[in-house]
Amino acid sequence: MADLDYYGLLAISPHASSDEIKAAYRRFARRLHPDANRNSPGAAAQFQSITQAYETLLDPVRRQRYDEETLRIRTGKGKNNAYFTLRVTPSRQSLTPLDDPQVMYLLAEIAADPRIRDEVQKRESNLNLTLVLDRSNSMNGTRLDKVKVAAHQIIDNLTPKDILSVVTFNDRQEVIIPATYVSDKPALKARVSLMSASGGTEIFHGLSSGVEQNRKYLGPRLVNRVILLTDGHTFGDQERCLELAKEAHKDGIGISAMGLGHDWNDEFLDKIASTTGGTSAYIDSAGAVVRFLNEHVRQLSYAFAERVGLSIAPDPDIVLESAFKLSPNPQPLTIEEGFIPVGSLQANRAISVLFQLQVPAGITLGFRSLARIMANGDILTNEPQAFQALSDISVDVVEEPQPDNPPANIMDALGKLTLYKMQERAREALERGDVAEATRRLENLATRLLDMGEEELANQALAEARRVAHTSNLSDRGSKTLRFHTRYLLAGSVTEDNS
Numbered sequence: 001m002a003d004l005d006y007y008g009l010l011a012i013s014p015h016a017s018s019d020e021i022k023a024a025y026r027r028f029a030r031r032l033h034p035d036a037n038r039n040s041p042g043a044a045a046q047f048q049s050i051t052q053a054y055e056t057l058l059d060p061v062r063r064q065r066y067d068e069e070t071l072r073i074r075t076g077k078g079k080n081n082a083y084f085t086l087r088v089t090p091s092r093q094s095l096t097p098l099d100d101p102q103v104m105y106l107l108a109e110i111a112a113d114p115r116i117r118d119e120v121q122k123r124e125s126n127l128n129l130t131l132v133l134d135r136s137n138s139m140n141g142t143r144l145d146k147v148k149v150a151a152h153q154i155i156d157n158l159t160p161k162d163i164l165s166v167v168t169f170n171d172r173q174e175v176i177i178p179a180t181y182v183s184d185k186p187a188l189k190a191r192v193s194l195m196s197a198s199g200g201t202e203i204f205h206g207l208s209s210g211v212e213q214n215r216k217y218l219g220p221r222l223v224n225r226v227i228l229l230t231d232g233h234t235f236g237d238q239e240r241c242l243e244l245a246k247e248a249h250k251d252g253i254g255i256s257a258m259g260l261g262h263d264w265n266d267e268f269l270d271k272i273a274s275t276t277g278g279t280s281a282y283i284d285s286a287g288a289v290v291r292f293l294n295e296h297v298r299q300l301s302y303a304f305a306e307r308v309g310l311s312i313a314p315d316p317d318i319v320l321e322s323a324f325k326l327s328p329n330p331q332p333l334t335i336e337e338g339f340i341p342v343g344s345l346q347a348n349r350a351i352s353v354l355f356q357l358q359v360p361a362g363i364t365l366g367f368r369s370l371a372r373i374m375a376n377g378d379i380l381t382n383e384p385q386a387f388q389a390l391s392d393i394s395v396d397v398v399e400e401p402q403p404d405n406p407p408a409n410i411m412d413a414l415g416k417l418t419l420y421k422m423q424e425r426a427r428e429a430l431e432r433g434d435v436a437e438a439t440r441r442l443e444n445l446a447t448r449l450l451d452m453g454e455e456e457l458a459n460q461a462l463a464e465a466r467r468v469a470h471t472s473n474l475s476d477r478g479s480k481t482l483r484f485h486t487r488y489l490l491a492g493s494v495t496e497d498n499s
Contacts, residue, residue: 004376004388006053006066011392014067018058025054031369036316043313045338046374084112084305084345086375086389091410094401097363103321104357106312106393107410110342110375111350112304125303125380127162128222129154130179132210133195134230134260136170140197142286143231143260150293151192157297158182163222165213166192169206170199179216203230204237204244207255207272211248220378223303223344224253225278227296228269229289231260238268245275249341252307252378254278256296260289262476266483270331277307277341279329282484284477299328304347305387308377309339312355315369319358326352326413330490345377354413369394413490419448420486423461427483430474439469445482457485 007014010024028050030036037043056062091105131154133147151166158164165179166188176191210226218224226248234241245255256278257269266282273280283292314320323333325342328349333340342351357371369392376388422445429438442465449458464478 004049004053004386005070005390006057008388008390009049009053010057016057021054021057025050031315031372032313037313038316040313040316040320041336041338042311042320042340043316045311046313046372049374083379083385083387084110084375084377084389086110086373086391088373088391088393089407089410090370090393090395091406092395092401092404094396094398094404095359095363096399096401097365097397098361100361102359102361104359104370104395105406105410105414106355106357106371106373107326107407107413108310108312108353108355108373108375108391109350110308110310110345110352110377110389112345112347125223125301125306126221127158127164127297127300128179128214128217128219128224129158129162129297129300130165130167130210130214130226132167132169132206132226132228134170134201134203134206134232135168135195135197136199136201136232137197138201138232138261138263143289144195144197146286146289147229147293148192148195150290152189153290153294154297155182155185155188155192157294158185163217164188165210165216167206167210167213168195169202169209170197171202171205172199173205173209175209175213179213201230201232201234202237203228203234204240207241208244211244211253211255214248214253215251218251218253220252221380223300223306223380224251225300226253226255227293228255228257228272229260229293230258230264230269232263233265234268238265241268242271242275245272249276254307254341254343256280258283258292258296259480260286262480266480271334274331274334275341277309277343279343280331281329282480284481299346300344302346302348303344303380305345305377305379308342308345308351308375310342310353311339311374311376312371313373314357314371317360317363318370319360320371321356321358323356324354324417324490326354326490328491330487339376354410354417363397365397365399367394367396416486416489419445419489420483422448423482423486426468427474427479430468430472433472435468435472439465442468445486452489454489457482460485 012020012024032043032047034044056066087109089107160183162182164182166177168174168176214226255272255276257273258281259269260283269280283289323335325331325333345351372392374390379385379387422441426438426441442461446458446461460481464474
């Protein structure tokens, strides 16, 4: 824990006195203590860190030991004492009191520190990779053939320092490659080639076995990842799968979930992925399987930091309404936990997350804090180290604020996020039985997409609007196409610094 900056957590100097440490602790307790900030998981999580820093620095013996260990680690790094940076951009720099609550957005961007970017780009991370592959009856034929080709190519591209395990499942599971270092590639590929399709689909059997295999070589210097690929619904075991995902996340294992074709539960796979910091993806045809799987594994090998999480602690009167990951793989995030898992950080690709906050009516004039955001992660070096970055966001509350144009990247992201939310609202309207509203939202979505030049996606939205009007249902293919492709539009919303 010595690489976590206790002085930074308390916003004090390394030479701070005991009285200054106590004053800083009291100041943060008023914002973050569970008694003062009852509804924020992020505040509770950050208060634990604050308390740990306070107790360590207030004890002279523990403080000296911490200072010595911190100096040793930072000296070992050389001149670069940072690993990644956290930049938070508010949608407005000032607010005016209103009679109604108002919305505020924060764009959080985690990026590799430019001073060490060249160094980390020269190396690839070692993987502890588990493939959990559906081999139920519906995978028979071209689908399973393409999965085998993808697995063969993944094996070819892994190194002897990488670890691979492969689990197949239908209504049972089979470990066809127990976790092992990738040395005898022909033998591993031969085992994959023996896969055959039969039976039904029960994801829990395969996923639990996959997590068990991944745990065998679990390590802080590795990218520990399970990739689940399925083309069907699972019945009766969804809650067990989600509980397993929570346990895997605690162990430092990410789960990426990929649905092939149209007959699978997209909300379910989204939850599995977001719970662990993995990604979810829609593969619309068997022909795209090879590209999707290989691209995902290739991205994992470029990880610079793993098990990255974001914690946001709004002030007690501010409400966190939602969080959405914009890049590198856009998807909604869960906000029920103190630290929101956001996956792997690559050397040349930032992680960008957009938070939506609700500011209460009648806020008091003056300079005030809004939220405290913390990012942490494990740096994948020979001696893996935990690292953190902090940002405390404040605004000026005035009667007549100066003209304040929102940052262009936030406006672009909000414009595209609106498209995603439009199709989500259409789905919600259908669940309520309001066919007219669902049809109207889909028609509006088609118009917006056409204005953006997304003609093919606009035609899909219009086709679904007509279908809903006549049948009161979305098609499986249309529903997934709109959900995931409006999401993919967000990938270019934030300009990444690749210099």
